Amino acid sequence: MQKIRVLVVDDKKVIGDLFDFTLGYEGYDITVVDNAVSALEMIKKKSFDVAFLDIVMPEKDGVAALQEIRTISPQLPIVMMSGYSVEEKRSQARELGAITCLKKPFEIEDVKRVINLAIGKEV
16 A cells, blocks of 8 residues: 655644654655745655645745645645634635645644545545
8 A cells, every 4th residue: 555645834843743753653654844935845846645734834824835836736635724813814725725724733633534535535
């Protein structure tokens, strides 16, 4: 069975660590970057099954990154994440095709459910 390739983009190290330690331990192929520019570079180099993208980040926010990701990898399932009340940004992300937005803090079981939804697996 091929590992599910997950990109995590968040400026908070603890979020990347959460994905890496929990899902990585379970056999997922986790790539963590801490900003949108690195995420765009990574998507150009490597294929992913799903990406988790923080909405609020310095320099370039998640919605701006999502717009650029759509030109590089239009079919990539994107899950937005935010610990802030950013309803306008969430709406913009949905319009750009984000499959959902997880509110931080979230449970890892919610993340697994969303991954299965993104890759078309039954939950």
